[in-house]
Amino acid sequence: MRDIASILPLSVDRVSFTGEGRKLVDVVSFAVPAGGLTVLLGPNGAGKSLTLRLCHGLLKPSAGEIAWANGAAGRVKRHAMVFQKPIMLRRSVEANIAHALAAAGISGIERRQRCGAALDRFGLGERAAQPARLLSGGEQQRLAIARAWALRPELLFLDEPTSQLDPAATRQIEELLSGLVAEGITVMMSTHDLGQAKRLANRVLFLHRGRLVEDRPAADFFAGPLAPEARAFLAGELIW
Amino acid sequence: MDFGAIFQAAFALMVGLDPAFLAIVGLSLRVTLTAVLIAALIGLPLGAALALARFPGRAVVIVCLNALMGLPPVVAGLVVFLLLSRSGPLGPLGLLFTPTAMIVAQVILVVPIVIALTRQIVEDLWAEYRDHLRSVGLEGLRAIPTLLWDGRFALATALLAGFGRASAEVGAVLIVGGNIAGYTRTMTTAITLETSKGDLPLALGLGLVLIALTLAINAIAFGASRIGARYAG
Numbered sequence: 026m027r028d029i030a031s032i033l034p035l036s037v038d039r040v041s042f043t044g045e046g047r048k049l050v051d052v053v054s055f056a057v058p059a060g061g062l063t064v065l066l067g068p069n070g071a072g073k074s075l076t077l078r079l080c081h082g083l084l085k086p087s088a089g090e091i092a093w094a095n096g097a098a099g100r101v102k103r104h105a106m107v108f109q110k111p112i113m114l115r116r117s118v119e120a121n122i123a124h125a126l127a128a129a130g131i132s133g134i135e136r137r138q139r140c141g142a143a144l145d146r147f148g149l150g151e152r153a154a155q156p157a158r159l160l161s162g163g164e165q166q167r168l169a170i171a172r173a174w175a176l177r178p179e180l181l182f183l184d185e186p187t188s189q190l191d192p193a194a195t196r197q198i199e200e201l202l203s204g205l206v207a208e209g210i211t212v213m214m215s216t217h218d219l220g221q222a223k224r225l226a227n228r229v230l231f232l233h234r235g236r237l238v239e240d241r242p243a244a245d246f247f248a249g250p251l252a253p254e255a256r257a258f259l260a261g262e263l264i265w
Numbered sequence: 266m267d268f269g270a271i272f273q274a275a276f277a278l279m280v281g282l283d284p285a286f287l288a289i290v291g292l293s294l295r296v297t298l299t300a301v302l303i304a305a306l307i308g309l310p311l312g313a314a315l316a317l318a319r320f321p322g323r324a325v326v327i328v329c330l331n332a333l334m335g336l337p338p339v340v341a342g343l344v345v346f347l348l349l350s351r352s353g354p355l356g357p358l359g360l361l362f363t364p365t366a367m368i369v370a371q372v373i374l375v376v377p378i379v380i381a382l383t384r385q386i387v388e389d390l391w392a393e394y395r396d397h398l399r400s401v402g403l404e405g406l407r408a409i410p411t412l413l414w415d416g417r418f419a420l421a422t423a424l425l426a427g428f429g430r431a432s433a434e435v436g437a438v439l440i441v442g443g444n445i446a447g448y449t450r451t452m453t454t455a456i457t458l459e460t461s462k463g464d465l466p467l468a469l470g471l472g473l474v475l476i477a478l479t480l481a482i483n484a485i486a487f488g489a490s491r492i493g494a495r496y497a498g
Contacts, residue, residue: 114397
């Protein structure tokens with residue numbers, strides 16, 4: 026599968042999304058090249074989650090275009106998504122992974138091998154036969170990431186993956202994400218946690234009221250953001 | 266009336282495994298379970314499809330199905346009677362006053378229950394699963410197997426409701442079956458007949474067996490879903 030041309034860079038070109046009569050995403054443009062971890066930063070309601078959903082294809086843009094480098098992404102998507110609240114099927118840990126692989130058309134020995142590899146890689150081997158919904162919150166999110174990883178995405182979207190987790194579980198997820206980036210998976214995640222953005226991001230896209238107000242390497246952004254909204258956000262002032 | 270004697274006679278019938286008695290119980294179970302099975306095969310996929318589909322008039326369809334859950338069995342029986350009667354459109358099949366006709370009538374009674382409850386259960390599950398299933402490419406009809414499987418314990422309750430309706434009703438099977446002894450006589454039609462004839466021990470015995478069977482089937486289903494839920498979360 027890896028011999029097919031890469032889907033990256035992803036190009037988001039003047040994308041808007043209108044809902045309930047309001048422009049929730051307002052003429053946003055950026056590109057996502059291969060590699061690294063991009064953080065979508067901004068206060069609640071900035072349009073972070075919507076932007077991720079638009080990129081992943083869960084929502085259709087009202088205007089503008091989202092294009093992958095290899096043209097139409099084909100039937101098997103090579104980008105996956107992990108949600109804020111882990112969505113666990115009423116099945117065992119292993120069956121959750123197997124189900125996603127089956128949905129992608131992967132069967133037989135390959136499905137079993139990928140399942141086993143995902144369980145090992147994310148330390149879920151001992152939990153394989155347990156009901157996924159009885160795992161702790163941190164373990165559920167780990168399983169959600171393992172399930173996405175098993176699909177071998179080039180680009181992984183995560184929507185506030187740690188906002189419902191305690192600090193220890195948050196650290197564990199952050200370490201996992203760093204590992205994925207080291208493995209060569211491009212990661213794009215939203216967060217409103219500044220510390221997390223500082224720890225993880227190579228690049229920051231700062232959104233405010235549906236607009237992309239700043240797009241810079243993380244080091245530059247945290248050294249001194251250019252946009253007044255971003256400065257206010259970093260200073261901890263409430264902006265809405 | 267000597268109730269003690271009636272109960273004694275009823276228990277003697279049940280314990281004595283009287284062949285005529287067993288035939289009635291057997292036919293009842295065969296008709297009802299077949300009807301529920303067919304209704305499940307029709308109603309589960311249709312209910313799931315209705316949960317996911319969005320089309321003009323969907324609300325009307327849902328209201329009609331909910332109303333059909335209360336369709337009087339005698340009316341369902343009458344409709345099937347008209348269809349199957351000698352001059353009716355399906356008359357040439359010669360099905361009137363056969364167990365098959367009774368199954369058809371009970372399917373009509375059970376299908377709306379299965380569709381309506383499945384629609385509700387699957388719609389709730391879809392609201393929870395939607396983002397993930399769409400993310401892995403399971404949209405529309407392709408999502409139905411996952412939703413039915415993951416909703417299986419709640420759906421078992423929907424099928425039990427259907428079983429309850431079919432096993433308890435008398436009007437439909439009486440009209441289309443004709444209550445022919447040894448051929449289309451079920452527990453409910455026999456109870457009706459024996460009570461009016463005054464053979465209370467037989468009526469009571471059948472009534473007790475009907476209640477016991479319903480209890481047993483519900484207990485089995487409840488136990489199975491408890492055990493299953495523990496393994497599936």
